[in-house]
Amino acid sequence: MEKFMEMAVQLALDNVIGNTGGPFGAVVVKDGEIIGVGQNHVTRLNDPTAHAEVQAIRDACQFLNSYQLDDCEIYTSCEPCPMCLGAIFWARPKAVYFACTKEDAAEIGFDDKFIYEQLDVPHEDRQIPMMKVSPKNADSAFKAWTKSTAKITY
Numbered sequence: 019m020e021k022f023m024e025m026a027v028q029l030a031l032d033n034v035i036g037n038t039g040g041p042f043g044a045v046v047v048k049d050g051e052i053i054g055v056g057q058n059h060v061t062r063l064n065d066p067t068a069h070a071e072v073q074a075i076r077d078a079c080q081f082l083n084s085y086q087l088d089d090c091e092i093y094t095s096c097e098p099c100p101m102c103l104g105a106i107f108w109a110r111p112k113a114v115y116f117a118c119t120k121e122d123a124a125e126i127g128f129d130d131k132f133i134y135e136q137l138d139v140p141h142e143d144r145q146i147p148m149m150k151v152s153p154k155n156a157d158s159a160f161k162a163w164t165k166s167t168a169k170i171t172y
Contacts, residue, residue, distance in 0.1 A: 019115065022047050022093040027117055029070070030095040033057045040128070042070040044094040046078035046087060046111070053090070054078025070094060071102035075109050085172060087111040096123050099130045100137075108172075 022045055029043025039058040046054030056073025060066055071094050078087055090111040096118040098106055106114055120130060132145070141148040163169055 019093075022052070022091075023095075023115060023117055025052070026070075026093045026095045029055065029057050033059075038062050039068075040070075041126070042095050044070040044074040044092060046074050046090050046092050048078075048082075048087075048090045053081045067101065069099065069102050071098050072105050075105055079109070085109075091115065096120070096128075099123075099128075100133045 026043045026045050029045070030041045031043075033039045033043060034041045039062050040060060042058040044056045045052050054074040054077035056070040056075070056077060058070045059068040059073065062068075071092060074092065074094075075087065078090060079085055087109040090109075092106060092111050092114045094102075094114065094116045097116045097120045098114065099120070123129070124131065136144050139145075141150070
């Protein structure tokens, strides 16, 4: 367990030292073997979703040829942010282990508290206002999905 966490932390450190991204790293482990690796590459890739955990999940899912991480564990250098937490729940690993806390991250400028707070704010009052727009066919894809015999539920 400790060696996997040390690797996640080392990935984060290497990312900072190499000036290739933020101070976050993650690995996905299955049956004692690393099957996915990720580093924060938000600025390098100009991709706000390129967090270490998301990158590691993508890498592991490609390795497994699956959209879920059954019987896998995620080791991450820091407590996952709300976006990564969502990705983790969709990937369904059996456990997540983290080194630093979200409070530690906030102390160095990575504060995601406002995102948690925004979830409780009415759509139209959020920092980025969100409005429902419903054309006549808004639910057409949902109806097609419901009727589909070829769908893969997840």
